[in-house]
Amino acid sequence: MTGQEFPGKLPNAFMTAGTSSFSEFLMQVAPELLPGRRPLPPGDFAAVSAHATTIVALRTADGVVMAGDRRATMGNYISSRDIEKVFPADGYSLVGIAGTAGLGIELVKLYQLELEHYEKIEGAPLTLNGKANRLATMLRGNLGIALQGLAVVPLFAGFDVDAASLDEAGKIYSFDVVGGIYAERDFDSIGSGSMFAKSSLKKRYRRDIGTEEAVKIAVESLYDAADDDSATGGPDPTRDLYPVVMTATAEGSKRIDEAVVADVARSVIAARTENPYG
Amino acid sequence: MAMQFYTSPEQIMRDRAEFARKNISRGRNVVVLSCADGVLLVAENVSSALHKVYELYDRIGFAAVGKYNEFENLRTAGVRMADLRGYSYDRRDVNAASLAKAYAQTLGAIFSEQTKPFEVEICVAGVGAGPQEDELYRLTFDGSINDEPGYLAMGGDADQLKEILAEGHDFEAPLADAFALALRALSSSGGNGTPRELTKEVLEVAVLERARPGRAFRRIEGLALEALLASPAAEAQAEAAAEETTEAADTDES
Numbered sequence: 001m002t003g004q005e006f007p008g009k010l011p012n013a014f015m016t017a018g019t020s021s022f023s024e025f026l027m028q029v030a031p032e033l034l035p036g037r038r039p040l041p042p043g044d045f046a047a048v049s050a051h052a053t054t055i056v057a058l059r060t061a062d063g064v065v066m067a068g069d070r071r072a073t074m075g076n077y078i079s080s081r082d083i084e085k086v087f088p089a090d091g092y093s094l095v096g097i098a099g100t101a102g103l104g105i106e107l108v109k110l111y112q113l114e115l116e117h118y119e120k121i122e123g124a125p126l127t128l129n130g131k132a133n134r135l136a137t138m139l140r141g142n143l144g145i146a147l148q149g150l151a152v153v154p155l156f157a158g159f160d161v162d163a164a165s166l167d168e169a170g171k172i173y174s175f176d177v178v179g180g181i182y183a184e185r186d187f188d189s190i191g192s193g194s195m196f197a198k199s200s201l202k203k204r205y206r207r208d209i210g211t212e213e214a215v216k217i218a219v220e221s222l223y224d225a226a227d228d229d230s231a232t233g234g235p236d237p238t239r240d241l242y243p244v245v246m247t248a249t250a251e252g253s254k255r256i257d258e259a260v261v262a263d264v265a266r267s268v269i270a271a272r273t274e275n276p277y278g
Numbered sequence: 279m280a281m282q283f284y285t286s287p288e289q290i291m292r293d294r295a296e297f298a299r300k301n302i303s304r305g306r307n308v309v310v311l312s313c314a315d316g317v318l319l320v321a322e323n324v325s326s327a328l329h330k331v332y333e334l335y336d337r338i339g340f341a342a343v344g345k346y347n348e349f350e351n352l353r354t355a356g357v358r359m360a361d362l363r364g365y366s367y368d369r370r371d372v373n374a375a376s377l378a379k380a381y382a383q384t385l386g387a388i389f390s391e392q393t394k395p396f397e398v399e400i401c402v403a404g405v406g407a408g409p410q411e412d413e414l415y416r417l418t419f420d421g422s423i424n425d426e427p428g429y430l431a432m433g434g435d436a437d438q439l440k441e442i443l444a445e446g447h448d449f450e451a452p453l454a455d456a457f458a459l460a461l462r463a464l465s466s467s468g469g470n471g472t473p474r475e476l477t478k479e480v481l482e483v484a485v486l487e488r489a490r491p492g493r494a495f496r497r498i499e500g501l502a503l504e505a506l507l508a509s510p511a512a513e514a515q516a517e518a519a520a521e522e523t524t525e526a527a528d529t530d531e532s
Contacts, residue, residue, distance in 0.1 A: 010380060014355040025358055026365075033366060113365055116493075120333055120357050227432035 023110060023138055024118035035106040036142035036150075046149030050079040052226045054105055054193035054232040055086060055096035057157040058205060059170040059186055060214040064157040066094045067218040069226060070241050071194070071233030072101050081233060088242045088253040090115040093131055093158030098191030103142070104152040111135055111154075128160040132173040132181060140179035151177045155190045159248040169250070181206050193225030193232035200224035200278075215245055215256055219264045223272065231240035235265035252271075292357040294395045301397040302346040305343040308432030309463050310401050311447060312412035313456035317405045319462040323482040331484045333495035334370045337405045338487050343433040344398035346420075352381060352400060374404025378415035378423055386421025395419045399432045405486035405494055409449035427464035435467035442466055453485065458511035476505045 013028045050072040057066040072080040080101075087108050089095040095111060097104030110148045114134060119125045125133065135156055144151060156173045163169040172184040187205055189197040201222035209217075211274055219235070222243050226234030235242050245256040272278060306322040310331055319341045321330040330349075332340045334356045342349035356377055364372045381400065389395040396419050404413040416424040416432060424430075429447045431439035442463040448455070464481075465473045483498040483506070490496070498506060504513060 007387075008383035009391075010355050010359065010384045014358050014382075015351050017351065017354065022358075022361055022365075026362070030362065030366070110365070113361055117357065117361050120361075121354060123329065123332075 016210075020118045020121040021112045021134075025117075026110075029113040031132045034141065035103050035110060036108060036145050037117065040145055040146070040148055040150075042148075044149040045145075047232050048149065049074060049103070050074050050081060050083075050101040051231065051261045052098050052101040052191065054189060054191035054197055054222060054229065055155050056189040056194075056197045056201065056218050056221050056225075057094070057096065057155050057172045057184075057187060058201065058214050059157075059207075060209050060247075061166070061169070061208045063159040063247060064094065064170040064172060065211060065214040065218050065245065065247050066096050066155070066157050067215070067222055067243045067245040068096050069222050069232065069233045069243050070236070071226075073231045076230075078233075081236065082241055084244050086246050087098060087112065088156070088246060088248075088255075089131065089156065090119070090125065091252050092125075092161060092248055093128065093156065094253055095135070095157075096190070097152060097154070098194075099152040100150045103145075103150055103175060104154070107138065107142070107152055107154065111138060112195050114138070127162055128158045128171055130170075131158065132156050132193055135173075136175055136179045139175055139177070143178055146177040153177060153190050156166075157248060158253070159249075159250060166250070170248075189225075190219070191232070193222075193229035196228045196232075197221040197225040211247055211249065215261070216264055216268075218245060219243055219261065220268050220278065223265075223268050224278065235262075235269060237262075237266065237269070294389065295420060298389075298395045298397050302344045302399055302419065303434040305433050307431060307435055307439055307464055307467055308341045308343050308401070309343070309429070309431050309439060309443065309460045310339075310403050310414055311429035311443060311456055311460060312343055312403075312405075312414065312427075313451045313453055314409055314449070314488075315453040315456075315485070316494065317412050317414070317486040318453065318456045318460060319401075319403065319484045319486075320457065320464060321482040322464050322476065322480055324480050326479075326482075329482060331497075333484075334377065334402070335364065336369055336492055337486060337494050338372070338374050338377060338509050339403045339405075339484065339495055340431070341401040341403065341428045342398055345396070348396045349398045349400055352384070352396070352398065354403075355384070356381065362407075362489050374402050374415060378402040378413075378417060381385075381417050382421045382423040384421075385417055385419060389420040396450040401430060401432060403486060403529065405488055409488075425506060430461065433467075438467055439463040454506060454509040455511045457506050457509070458514070461507075461512055478507055481507075 011167040052072050066086050068085040072083045086096040160169045174182045174188045187201045203219045226232040242261045244260050301415045308321040310319050319331040322331050334340045360372045400417050402415045414426050416430045429443040446459045465476050486494045
């Protein structure tokens with residue numbers, strides 16, 4: 001007897017044991033809700049959606065810091081000045097996105113739910129490596145449309161509660177469109193301004209810096225990215241818009257207060273007014 | 279060809295109901311009650327790994343008695359249903375009532391369709407903005423759904439427990455008082471009339487915290503549970519239990 005024979009009962013997919021993954025469940029009951037599974041006609045569709053740009057992440061003595069600018073672009077048009085591209089993935093990890101904004105935000109929403117769903121079903125969260133691998137798996141489903149110009153690339157960072165010592169607890173993983181996953185040693189950046197952000201970090205980053213210092217150099221690296229990349233937005237004091245900065249430490253993942261980031265950004269602007277080359 | 283004997287539908291349903299009721303009544307009890315700080319879920323459970331009390335969604339909890347594999351099945355279905363709904367609409371569109379209704383349909387279908395009904399009794403609890411807005415639904419093996427605002431008890435001695443809860447329940451009581459009441463109710467059963475002493479090893483406690491934004495479900499375990507057991511209200515309750523036990527022992531001796 002199957003559930004479908006009797007009206008009112010939940011379909012069998014709901015009652016089947018085996019998977020703790022929400023996206024696998026979604027594949028069975030509502031595949032149309034999965035990002036990236038829509039068939040597209042041949043062609044390049046890069047111009048149809050807004051593009052999210054630069055994200056940086058760096059390891060600190062306490063965990064990790066991730067920051068993202070607030071701009072989204074469509075070609076030479078600025079489609080958003082206040083988009084948020086850095087999110088808490090769960091209690092101890094962060095995810096930022098670059099590329100096709102709409103798909104990226106959808107991917108993050110599904111990913112957050114994926115982690116929460118696993119935690120609820122299993123009664124315990126995934127390990128940090130498990131979370132990163134899961135993100136890579138979800139990304140693989142997007143390859144088809146990524147090759148047609150709708151690529152999404154995330155950056156994942158978190159605090160590994162199972163790490164042997166505090167020094168090893170902060171971890172950063174970068175990805176590519178095919179779902180490749182790469183553990184980063186000190187810092188990484190994604191998006192159109194990443195080249196400039198990385199160059200900035202390369203000169204300023206030191207191992208074992210504290211969170212406060214890391215927030216400063218993250219904001220400064222985004223300033224440098226905005227300086228040279230038209231698709232990255234700099235701090236915007238006229239509209240009171242500053243980068244989104246989050247941390248994942250032993251205390252969990254949290255957003256750095258906007259007022260604090262605003263102060264940091266203003267001090268960066270003040271320093272650059274004196275010396276434009278930092 | 280084998281002979282088919284006629285059995286009346288009444289007889290079939292009665293047999294099934296009796297079968298389910300008998301097996302559920304063997305289980306230990308679970309108490310769910312709403313108080314000022316949220317919805318408190320307390321189960322007597324000897325296992326620390328196999329839970330009876332779970333999180334379904336942001337403001338919604340789940341408690342069950344009966345056969346583990348069957349309520350686990352229902353719980354998983356509930357989490358999937360809630361997550362699917364929250365994903366396709368919005369997190370605020372997931373509510374306890376719709377989950378309880380889906381459970382009722384499913385349990386009802388299983389009861390009438392399959393030879394063996396589920397030997398479970400479950401509770402879907404939703405925490406609201408105030409204690410009066412909390413939702414507590416109790417669902418039985420045949421798909422009956424009972425809206426029981428304030429408090430409910432499930433398991434073998436549910437009726438007895440409910441009497442104690444009815445006496446002492448107060449919507450405005452703080453968490454510690456509500457816990458003491460739950461403890462008094464749970465310890466009243468199974469001791470042949472005298473209250474038993476329940477230690478933290480056999481208690482599974484969780485709360486849907488009213489004031490907590492987002493996911494309100496929190497397990498109270500380890501030190502937090504010890505602290506709650508050591509709170510004045512619970513202490514008084516344990517002492518009363520101990521006194522009655524000694525009194526009972528004295529009478530036995532004399």
